[in-house]
Amino acid sequence: MLNKLDSILSTNMAAAKRSAIREILKLTQNPNVISFAGGLPAEKSFTVDDIKTCMNEVLETNGTKALQYGTTEGCVELREQLVKHYKSQGVEIGVENIVITTASQQGLDLTAKIFINPGDKVIVGLPSYLGGLSAFRAYGGVPVGVKFDEQGMDPVELEKTLAQMENDNDMPKFLYLIPDFQNPAGITYPESRRQELLDIAEKYNLLVIEDSPYRELRFDGVEQKMMYELDKSNRVVTLGTFSKILAPGFRIGWVIAHEKIVEKYVTAKQAADLCTPAILQMTVAKYMEKGMLQRNLDKTIDMYRIKRDLMLDCFRSYMPEGITWTEPQGGLFLFLNLPEGMDSEELFHIAIKNNVAFVIGKVFHCDGSGQNTMRMNFSFPTHEQIDTGVRRLADAIKVMLGD
């Protein structure tokens, strides 16, 4: 059978690669390596005791419901908490606008399943989140990249791309955007940019996927309205997750959209995994209800702000001339630019010998560009690791520069 295996794979599977990031993470499991490669929350942000309290209460008061099959839409108590959460931001939705997913990666997978036929184009940023690209490609989707400026996706470039696609009668299925603390670029789109992009989506009558895993993690600056809120014609689908603000190990995310779009997600999810663990959904609902989420979020934000500041300070102290970086107002990542012509993949091999790791920027660029870029995570490493790791990285860069 195994001889034949490759010949019976689906076309999409035959083209699939294992996630470059996850493979890189394996390389960095050497305990001497300081890794800025992952996207892991700090373990100090996990409030184990609070979670235990909520879970025990759920099992004591509602154990059989927590352990039985749940609805595909998700537990009502959790959806009600999310309605409140958005209301506090001024966004009016009802429980019927929400479906709970097995974290936001499933939100991306279902998005692809619902909208993508093999060969369909989708618009993504240059750069864009690799997990999004993988999910779209797994259904035969073809990402078309649009360049960024310092405010996010460039509307002039987008218009140019769409006009060309319209001319070729090959319109994309949707725009995929991460407007808050973009992964990997660390950029936040100002409201004016969000509106400009929405106006373009309106003009071409396109769906917009607003992927928003980091929105709640703002360290400073002013909160920008969600594209879901700015949208006037039910074209925005927003993906959220508790992975970065409670615990990735819970795998609880959500999709927000018009009821008619939510219905498609429910149908797609039924065949994918029927429902998301009720016990975890009910625990999260209780955790929110008790105000634990907000309390822990405040602490996490303080912790990450200090780490970001420290990383930026280390950059300023240790990096040679000619290296630039983004200064994110939140989230987990910042993005480094090496001088034009320098290859971050080459740097990676030098760096790993120096016991420091990052993710090469090329994997976030669907057109293969971005060779001189790299993503750095600041949420997971300790203060000491940030200082030592950035120093090692700067040394590796100096070696490459021939200093």
Next chain:
Amino acid sequence: MLNKLDSILSTNMAAAKRSAIREILKLTQNPNVISFAGGLPAEKSFTVDDIKTCMNEVLETNGTKALQYGTTEGCVELREQLVKHYKSQGVEIGVENIVITTASQQGLDLTAKIFINPGDKVIVGLPSYLGGLSAFRAYGGVPVGVKFDEQGMDPVELEKTLAQMENDNDMPKFLYLIPDFQNPAGITYPESRRQELLDIAEKYNLLVIEDSPYRELRFDGVEQKMMYELDKSNRVVTLGTFSKILAPGFRIGWVIAHEKIVEKYVTAKQAADLCTPAILQMTVAKYMEKGMLQRNLDKTIDMYRIKRDLMLDCFRSYMPEGITWTEPQGGLFLFLNLPEGMDSEELFHIAIKNNVAFVIGKVFHCDGSGQNTMRMNFSFPTHEQIDTGVRRLADAIKVMLGD
């Protein structure tokens, strides 16, 4: 946007229907209705206290690991427990042969994602599990039904079908079988039948998907070897789940296959949901390690045996002439045959007025046959509900028969 929604759906999504069973379940939410329609485990089979103990231990001793991202393959401690579990049945596998899934529905979804191109045929039983059919159809798979006799899929019919398909140069991607306490038929394939079907798979060099959610729930009779064990050429992929033996609310299942096949499931799962909740996997591992799984399984089996016996007794007492049924040695379901020409969908509407529900057999038959069949669940209803419900159902049948 909404006006355009239907026109931008993927071809597979446009063809998708919401699960007939789950829609029926909504009809039966009237508290006066006794439902034999679902596939729910009895809530008495949930050992809430044991689960709580294990979960607290996990959070106390290993909380940060439980709450952090896990590997896509699944937690090693759970895979090790599964290796032991199979070893006790005489099946030798290693942790590298296992990937943990978000319950076995995801095992089915990933199977489809890995192997099915739109239009690809797959061989299924007449009848077969609806969740399997939905998962395959969601990727454009086309189920081809092969008739059952009292030992499961008929090998003569299978040979005939495959010979024809070979002739048409339209071979199926795999055989989909549920050899233990089949859903919905309640049939267990004897070892000789398993071997016959494997020989045919060997002859045509076909992959076999052995879906095995009920195997552990044997009430009487002799355990039959897994097809995975009988297989000599790495062509069997087995799907398992804790949904029926621990708690469906955990959404923990697994796939067993040769390492090279497991690798494909890992790649597919990465893009689908990255990983399954570590906290739940670690809790299940502890639950198995402490012997709680086996202890509860013994109790559950006793409980379900009594319920099955009671349902069969009620059938014998209340059913009019001409109704036949399977007598399963385990699992959750049995299958009823109405006289030829009688339509169980028509019966459903009479029955629901009589406050009793079941699933019409037609939905399990990919060719639209089975109009005179119906599936009955005996694990969830109480003894009293079984007696009263079967009586109501018999009354409805008598109305249809004009008695």
